[in-house]
Amino acid sequence: MATNHGPHRLVFGETGEAAADDVDVAPALAPRREGDPRAATRGTARRAPWAGLLFAALLLAPGALSAGPPERATADRVGPGPAADPGSRRAVALTFDDLPATAVAGGDCDAATLLDLNRRLLAHLARFEAPATGLVTASRVCDELRGAVLPAALALWLDAGHDLGNHTFSHPDLDRTELEAYESDVIRGEAPLRRLLAERGRALRYFRHPLLHTGADRARKEAVDAFLAGRGYIVAPVTIDNQEWIFAAVYARAKQRGDGETMRRVASAYLPFMEEVFAFFEGWSREVVGREIPQVLLLHANELNADHLDELLGMMRRRGYVFVTLDDALRDEAYRSPDGYVGPRGLSWLHRWALARGMEPRQEPREPEWLSELLREGRR
Ligand SMILES: [Zn+2]
Numbered sequence: 578m579a580t581n582h583g584p585h586r587l588v589f590g591e592t593g594e595a596a597a598d599d600v601d602v603a604p605a606l607a608p609r610r611e612g613d614p615r616a617a618t619r620g621t622a623r624r625a626p627w628a629g630l631l632f633a634a635l636l637l638a639p640g641a642l643s644a645g646p647p648e649r650a651t652a653d654r655v656g657p658g659p660a661a662d663p664g665s666r667r668a669v670a671l672t673f674d675d676l677p678a679t680a681v682a683g684g685d686c687d688a689a690t691l692l693d694l695n696r697r698l699l700a701h702l703a704r705f706e707a708p709a710t711g712l713v714t715a716s717r718v719c720d721e722l723r724g725a726v727l728p729a730a731l732a733l734w735l736d737a738g739h740d741l742g743n744h745t746f747s748h749p750d751l752d753r754t755e756l757e758a759y760e761s762d763v764i765r766g767e768a769p770l771r772r773l774l775a776e777r778g779r780a781l782r783y784f785r786h787p788l789l790h791t792g793a794d795r796a797r798k799e800a801v802d803a804f805l806a807g808r809g810y811i812v813a814p815v816t817i818d819n820q821e822w823i824f825a826a827v828y829a830r831a832k833q834r835g836d837g838e839t840m841r842r843v844a845s846a847y848l849p850f851m852e853e854v855f856a857f858f859e860g861w862s863r864e865v866v867g868r869e870i871p872q873v874l875l876l877h878a879n880e881l882n883a884d885h886l887d888e889l890l891g892m893m894r895r896r897g898y899v900f901v902t903l904d905d906a907l908r909d910e911a912y913r914s915p916d917g918y919v920g921p922r923g924l925s926w927l928h929r930w931a932l933a934r935g936m937e938p939r940q941e942p943r944e945p946e947w948l949s950e951l952l953r954e955g956r957r
Contacts, residue, residue, distance in 0.1 A: 667859070667898045668871035670906035671709040672813060673698070673878045674744055674785060675717055677730035680825040680879035682832035686719035688726045694883045695730045699737050701886035707900035709734075711878065712744035712785045712813065715766055731773050740903065741774065742783025742813055743767055751790040751801065752921050760804050767808075783903065784810035789818070789923030791916065798919050813903060814912065814926040815875040816862070819854045820944040821847070825879040827951045832880055839951070846945060847881065848888050853942045855896060858927060861939065865931045871906035873926075 676695075683690035702709055711734050718727050731741060746766035749759050763784070770781050784805050791812075792798025805812060824847045831839035862869045876882055882889070893900075906912070911930070918929040928938035 667869055667896060668901045668906060669817070669893055669898045670871065670873045670901050670903040671702070671707055671876065672712060672785070672815070672873060672903060673709055673876050673882075674712045674714070675748070676711040676713045676734070676741070676744075676878045677718055677727060678878045678880075679714075679717055680822070680829040680877065680881065682829045682880050684719075685717060686722055688722055691718065691722070691726055692730055692733070694880060695733050695878065697883040698878060698886060699733055699739075701882075701890060702739070703737065704887060705890045705894070705900060707890060708739060708902045710740045710742055710783060710813065710903040712742045712783065713766065713770055714744045714746065714748050714787075715769060716747040727769055728773060731769070735773060735777055735779075740779075740783070741770055741781075742785060743770055743781060743810070744785050745787055748787040750788055751786060751797065752793045756797065756800055759801070763805070763808070780809075782809065782811050783813040785813040785815075786923075789815060790921065792919060793921040795919050811907070812916075814873055814907075814916070816870070816872045816925050816927050817854060817858045817874040818923075818925040818941065819851060819875065821851065821876055821881070822879075823944045823948055823952050824850070825877060825881040827948060827955065828881040828884075829879065830955050843948065843951075844881070844885050846948065847885060848892055850942065850944060851889055852892050852896075855893070857941050858925070859896075861927050861931075861941075865927050865934065865936060866911050870911040871901060871909050873903065873906055 678685070678691050678694050681687075681690060681694055685691070711731075713731060715723060715727055718730075734741060743763060743766045745759075745762045747762055749762050751759055754762075767781060774781050786801075792801055802812075824843050828840055828843045828847075831837075831843065858872060859869055862872070876886075876889075890900075912926075914930050915933065916926060916929045917933040918924055924938065925941070931938050
């Protein structure tokens with residue numbers, strides 16, 4: 578990926594989402610879900626002005642209430658959190674890319690590991706009653722397992738009430754792929770998703786570009802936008818972009834070799850880093866939009882989050898966030914602002930809107946240098 582890691586060379590927003598791909602640890606799997614009707618209702622009913630309409634719509638939607646999260650031990654459940662002061666509440670939609678998993682200790686061809694990683698991620702989400710959207714890259718599972726393990730992993734997400742979208746079959750970089758090949762890859766990624774969703778009376782709606790690369794020139798961007806719209810896709814934006822993938826890559830390799838000390842070091846740096854990222858994008862939202870919008874967080878289905886997502890969700894809760902579906906977040910009018918960015922960077926949508934308003938994007942927090950060094954070492 579194009580991202581630089583040195584403090585002197587850093588370019589904002591060359592996001593890591595995709596970066597997960599250059600990581601040479603075993604690709605992982607991770608499922609995601611789209612609108613969990615039950616979780617969405619629970620997560621927003623006391624707080625969001627659209628909740629009433631949403632609830633009514635859910636009642637009218639055939640089968641909408643049939644796919645809720647599995648009941649978990651009540652004693653273990655943290656729940657959606659106290660109703661925040663209406664004037665100060667914050668909302669975030671969680672999205673997980675590269676389902677069924679990436680940065681997995683154990684590789685992309687171990688069914689038990691892949692399914693277990695997904696179950697652990699989902700358990701964290703269930704405990705916080707947090708809905709999520711998973712963006713699927715089917716090639717993250719080895720060829721031998723794809724036929725069986727991919728649908729099994731993705732079904733876990735759907736049956737827990739989450740939503741799933743397409744993140745292409747093999748994660749091509751739009752800037753380095755012929756348009757036709759890119760479009761074929763999008764279509765190839767659709768098949769298992771459409772089938773699983775249709776079995777549950779649901780439709781495939783979301784697409785996320787690998788690396789958040791949406792087109793380096795206007796003709797390419799417009800062609801891909803038209804192609805995606807023609808297939809019925811809504812582009813899933815990201816506002817809270819971050820370098821989580823670097824933490825995850827180093828963590829997975831440490832776990833693979835049984836290096837508990839590095840695992841602890843990475844995990845203990847992950848939470849404060851992500852909190853710094855949240856603080857940055859909260860402030861940046863106030864500057865660019867004039868208020869804090871419902872944010873869309875980019876994470877990946879990886880070993881690090883399977884082990885530590887609860888701590889991350891707890892941090893968000895402490896900052897006053899309620900967890901909403903991607904559908905709910907995108908109802909905010911800010912998301913109707915056009916993404917006018919044309920260029921090679923994988924930018925947060927807040928940066929895209931800033932550019933459209935003539936503002937220069939500001940450097941978002943970067944991972945610590947020692948972590949970048951461990952990443953480089955791992956690649957040597
Ligand atoms: Zn990705």
